[in-house]
Amino acid sequence: MSSTYNSNAYNFGFLDENTKRMLRRALLKAVAIPGYQVPFGSREMPLPYGWGTGGIQVTAALLGPNDVLKVIDQGADDTTNAVNIRRFFGRVAGVATTERTADASVIQTRHRIPETPLREDQLLVFQVPEPEPLRTLEPREAETRTMHALADYGLMHVKLYEDIAQYGHIATSYDYPVMVDGRFLTSPSPIPKFDNPKLDRSPALMLFGAGREKRLYAIPPYTRVESLAFDDHPFEIQRWEHRCAICNAGDSYLDEVVVDDRGTRMFVCSDTDYCSQRSDNAATEEAA
Amino acid sequence: MYVAVKGGERAIARSLELLAEARRGDTAVPELELVQIRQQLRLGVARVMQEGSLYDEELAALAIRQAAGDLQEAIFLLRAYRTTLPRFGYTEPLTTQAMRVRRRVSGTFKDIPGGQVLGPTYDYTQRLLEFGPSIQNETVEADEPLAASMPRVLDLLDAEALIERIDPGSDPEPTDLTRDPLMFPADRATRLQNLARGDEGFLLGMAYSTQRGYAESHPFAGEIRMGEVDVLICPEELGFTIEIGEITLTECQMINQFHGGNGVPPQFTRGYGLTMGEGERKAMAMALVDRSLRCDELGEAAYAPAQNQEFVLSHSDNVEASGFVQHLKLPHYVDFQAELSLLRTLSAQQRKASAGQEALS
Numbered sequence: 001m002s003s004t005y006n007s008n009a010y011n012f013g014f015l016d017e018n019t020k021r022m023l024r025r026a027l028l029k030a031v032a033i034p035g036y037q038v039p040f041g042s043r044e045m046p047l048p049y050g051w052g053t054g055g056i057q058v059t060a061a062l063l064g065p066n067d068v069l070k071v072i073d074q075g076a077d078d079t080t081n082a083v084n085i086r087r088f089f090g091r092v093a094g095v096a097t098t099e100r101t102a103d104a105s106v107i108q109t110r111h112r113i114p115e116t117p118l119r120e121d122q123l124l125v126f127q128v129p130e131p132e133p134l135r136t137l138e139p140r141e142a143e144t145r146t147m148h149a150l151a152d153y154g155l156m157h158v159k160l161y162e163d164i165a166q167y168g169h170i171a172t173s174y175d176y177p178v179m180v181d182g183r184f185l186t187s188p189s190p191i192p193k194f195d196n197p198k199l200d201r202s203p204a205l206m207l208f209g210a211g212r213e214k215r216l217y218a219i220p221p222y223t224r225v226e227s228l229a230f231d232d233h234p235f236e237i238q239r240w241e242h243r244c245a246i247c248n249a250g251d252s253y254l255d256e257v258v259v260d261d262r263g264t265r266m267f268v269c270s271d272t273d274y275c276s277q278r279s280d281n282a283a284t285e286e287a288a
Numbered sequence: 289m290y291v292a293v294k295g296g297e298r299a300i301a302r303s304l305e306l307l308a309e310a311r312r313g314d315t316a317v318p319e320l321e322l323v324q325i326r327q328q329l330r331l332g333v334a335r336v337m338q339e340g341s342l343y344d345e346e347l348a349a350l351a352i353r354q355a356a357g358d359l360q361e362a363i364f365l366l367r368a369y370r371t372t373l374p375r376f377g378y379t380e381p382l383t384t385q386a387m388r389v390r391r392r393v394s395g396t397f398k399d400i401p402g403g404q405v406l407g408p409t410y411d412y413t414q415r416l417l418e419f420g421p422s423i424q425n426e427t428v429e430a431d432e433p434l435a436a437s438m439p440r441v442l443d444l445l446d447a448e449a450l451i452e453r454i455d456p457g458s459d460p461e462p463t464d465l466t467r468d469p470l471m472f473p474a475d476r477a478t479r480l481q482n483l484a485r486g487d488e489g490f491l492l493g494m495a496y497s498t499q500r501g502y503a504e505s506h507p508f509a510g511e512i513r514m515g516e517v518d519v520l521i522c523p524e525e526l527g528f529t530i531e532i533g534e535i536t537l538t539e540c541q542m543i544n545q546f547h548g549g550n551g552v553p554p555q556f557t558r559g560y561g562l563t564m565g566e567g568e569r570k571a572m573a574m575a576l577v578d579r580s581l582r583c584d585e586l587g588e589a590a591y592a593p594a595q596n597q598e599f600v601l602s603h604s605d606n607v608e609a610s611g612f613v614q615h616l617k618l619p620h621y622v623d624f625q626a627e628l629s630l631l632r633t634l635s636a637q638q639r640k641a642s643a644g645q646e647a648l649s
Binding site: 010011014015016039040041042043044045046048049050051053073074075078079080081082083084087110111112129139140141142167168169171173174175190191192193194212214215238240253254255256270 | 296297299300364367368370371372374466467468469470471472473598602607608610611612613614615618619620621622623625626627628629630633634637
């Protein structure tokens with residue numbers, strides 16, 4: 001290979017500063033209009049579309065040299081894609097990384113919100129596969145943009161009503177639609193509806209990046225976020241008859257694990273940091 | 289006892305080592321050199337440059353080697369590298385009329401000024417595997433050089449006012465789809481830009497569907513030409529244009545029958561395709577899809593997938609499509625768990641309901 005192409009020629013955080021400025025401007029607009037999907041000049045990243053390119057661009061635009069980054073996928077720090085994204089930022093930004101929710105200043109996540117409550121000085125960045133909550137009901141982008149402009153969300157209410165008519169309750173268990181600040185119908189990304197209440201009036205700024213679909217949106221701190229429901233069919237979250245088999249938590253989202261070939265199951269926390277903090281604390285108390 | 293699935297980091301490192309080993313193969317066999325790929329796999333290089341939106345044979349060859357010949361992966365590599373490149377400026381519009389033609393055929397006229405030129409084409413090979421070492425024949429020089437002027441076939445029709453006139457000056461300033469998101473409805477220049485980056489296989493299937501009744505399409509290959517075109521830029525500090533090199537292009541101009549409508553009289557209409565490097569199949573497919581996407585402008589009934597611009601343009605990019613289809617192999621434990629508990633609730637409910645029915649009967 002000729003020396004014309006320098007393999008170390010990447011800017012801090014991979015993206016060039018002009019691109020970061022474009023992203024920050026789009027993010028400011030997103031914060032100014034909570035829940036509104038801002039089209040942005042999504043760049044082609046060295047990781048595949050659908051694997052977190054939106055979240056990665058948001059994180060890249062926000063990271064400074066003193067930030068401490070945590071990356072989770074399915075609530076866990078050690079799932080392969082989370083490892084890979086953390087490795088990427090280690091390589092192109094060299095920032096400190098952590099697995100502890102409380103120690104992180106920026107948390108990039110796919111499919112979960114950490115169980116440990118977030119603070120005002122933390123940023124939560126979501127990877128979003130499909131930013132348009134109406135997409136499965138109306139595939140045409142030109143139509144859905146008009147529906148948002150008119151706050152015409154009848155289609156979604158009818159869908160939820162039909163669920164109740166057919167199944168007795170709303171049959172959406174993740175990516176459960178929310179109204180942000182009473183104005184925009186918004187996808188919370190495919191988090192389980194268990195996590196929806198954590199979006200409401202969160203002290204931490206929540207930023208959503210959809211790279212393939214080229215949209216950004218935000219839920220600013222302390223913004224009202226309501227999960228859609230009806231007066232006679234209020235919103236409910238998932239509950240388990242089990243507790244976590246490792247830390248005995250009764251208040252966390254549980255993953256079901258098949259442990260043998262006879263179909264025996266066990267239930268453990270999906271949030272690996274929450275689980276290990278609880279186990280460590282229990283061990284310390286026992287020792288004391 | 290359950291052991292948490294740990295060690296993603298180590299597993300990734302081991303996997304990368306295996307990949308490198310598998311890519312290289314038997315080390316007793318010499319590694320492919322980039323110049324071999326550039327010269328002997330030139331059509332693969334052209335496709336990677338074309339869909340990777342970066343005209344650089346050396347980098348395309350490197351990407352193909354790194355991707356072990358998986359052209360979509362090579363396209364992805366090139367696109368990711370392209371993102372990081374600074375923009376020095378934009379070229380002047382390319383003049384394909386002044387192309388130094390190596391191939392030029394028309395399906396609409398038997399003879400055309402400048403003549404039909406087959407050039408290096410697979411069209412009339414007999415697709416018989418050539419066993420043994422490849423034949424080293426000598427090319428024979430033509431009796432006379434190609435005509436200096438090769439007017440575009442569609443311009444001949446244009447002189448007779450039989451084909452729609454499109455004033456090049458009427459085009460809006462083009463958007464850059466790698467800098468601005470695709471918005472709908474998209475104008476023709478933006479649609480063509482999207483198709484130029486689109487997957488050849490996807491466009492081929494879409495184009496084929498228009499020939500089989502899924503759109504109004506009565507196309508003739510007015511002209512296909514391939515050859516070299518000068519690239520000119522006009523740097524601000526100079527104030528005049530300079531030539532910075534040449535690139536190979538394939539251009540296809542389709543002529544489509546049109547019975548008139550939307551205030552436009554009956555006439556021939558145009559479909560346009562252009563690719564970097566030799567890419568005739570893609571250029572032809574692109575021209576057919578371009579024409580079918582003009583249905584709104586020409587007041588044609590739009591009912592077919594190839595006439596639906598949101599459908600075509602949102603799904604044409606193979607880097608986007610490949611990533612999103614394959615993201616399904618990422619963990620979805622959390623959502624699957626949510627669906628599992630919902631399904632258990634629903635089935636318990638149904639069992640209860642049917643038990644209640646039996647008790648009643």
